[in-house]
Amino acid sequence: MRKLTIVLALSLILLVGLSAGAAAQDIKIGLAVSTLNNPFFVDLKDGAESMAEEMGVEILTVDAQNDAAAQLSSVEDLLIKQIDVLIVNPVDGNAVVSAITAANDAGVPVITVDRAAEGGDVVSHIASDNVEGGKMAGEFIAKQLNKEGNVVELQGIPGTSAARDRGKGFNIVMDKYPNLKVIARQPAGFDRAEGMTVMENILQGNPDIDAVFAHNDNMALGAMEAISAAGRSDEIMIVGFDAIDDAVEAVKEGKMAATVAQRPTLMGEMAVETAVKVANGNEVKEYIPVPLELITD
Template sequence: MKKLLVLLLVLVLSLSLVACSSNTGGKSTDGAKKIGLVISTQTNPFFVSLKEGAEAKAKELGVEIIVLDSQDDPAKEISNMEDLITKGVDLILVNPTDSDAVVNSVRAANDAKIPVITLDRASNGGEVLSHIASDNVAGGKMAGEFIIEKLGGKGNVVELEGIAGTSAARDRGQGFNEAVAGSELKVVAKQTADFDRVKGLDVMENILQSQPDIQALFAHNDEMALGALEAIKASGRDIMVVGFDATDDAVASVNAGEMAATVAQQPTLIGSIGVETAVKSLNGEKVEASIPVELSLVTK
């Protein structure tokens, strides 16, 4: 009888331990903070740099970081956010594929009491602790003013837009068009190429066929600018190209005298500041609702 009671006691204690371990909700049990990072894509060098900046800062600060790639697919992004919520991470950093599509995921994290910080692209809804990004309106204006200066305030320009619905595309376009509105520059074509190099080439080929008189092109990112540059080279026409992001390929193109300029963001710093801000918040410190990251113009 005594043996039976001992066995029952051991069984009860074992079940209690299992129950305790299963209620951690995926949070780190060794005291280290666990941060989730959902990246829009890893095929774009800009976002690779952002991820690397976040990972380096997480290592420096001794926090665990789980990185998930949304592959530029809003449905995949929803799945990634759900995965991190299920894991019970302490905070989620998200670089949205789309500022509207991410809203429900942000709200789901809000319901789970998991703070959210957005990187580079904002969310159009839900409660966000902080938004860390370049001033994209100022960057678009910087590009527009550079083109105006180089063309003497007159000429025809093409605008290649990023993914519709992203705050980056909206804000860069806004800044550029505000600059153009104060000049005699005319936007003769405006089309989306989804921040993609191949689409940039395809869209620009079509525009070149329909627009015989173009002096300049502004693309919302360097990938589209570099694709469009290939189409321009093939056409034999002389068109000034200005991009945005200052990726390694774009800076090399500027230094080679092919692209005229690119607006330099600091994606590594955006990722780094994201993790730094997350850790500050988790340690009970107050953080700013909006944290701008400095821009500059890269020319030869």
């Protein structure tokens, strides 16, 4: 009787193990990325896909190429393919609500990563504290300029939580110091070429600039090119955000003063880990923070 009990127990354990393995294999995750023209989001995608492979789950990735309408269409395609969980990195926090609502209506849980949504039912948001990151950049600039000087802010895509929150944190610091003046604030779409063009125009109208804070490294690198072409590299410090490889290299070479590191690969990994938990019916935190670091050398 004892042997029979042991055999039955072992059989049950094996059956549960096989069922759990089968459940993992059956999980299908949809990943909707804002754009893969940005190295930051390529790293996020790579982290997500690597973790999906490690955990033995399927992941389907779509690229909206910074087009909110395209993101809605691609999410609808993912839903037709019967994904179990949707991870979305919004092009626009307001526009993405339609896509999230579509997932909600289909009974598919939604996780947002890096950028938040302005509505819909989201089970978890995974991101760095962008307000805190903006403050880190602002305090660094204030310290380097001895709390006095003229500063330019290159803003990201209007409507994204990243642009709003990084700008908020930065300007909280700027407002603390009366002798630090933000003499220009202009959006440059988180884009390198646009960052260069916008910075060229700002340079023409402002002969006295001490620092530039860009809401991401692509814009910072574009600004760096414009400043270099104008022969003003020795006058103007540049601080970016994201710590992409080109920016980290520029910091090491002394062409940029600093960048705020977000660790996008880790974001992608954490998003997939969270998605698997959700698919298995486990509770997850509404907000999961990703650590920040200021890179200055």
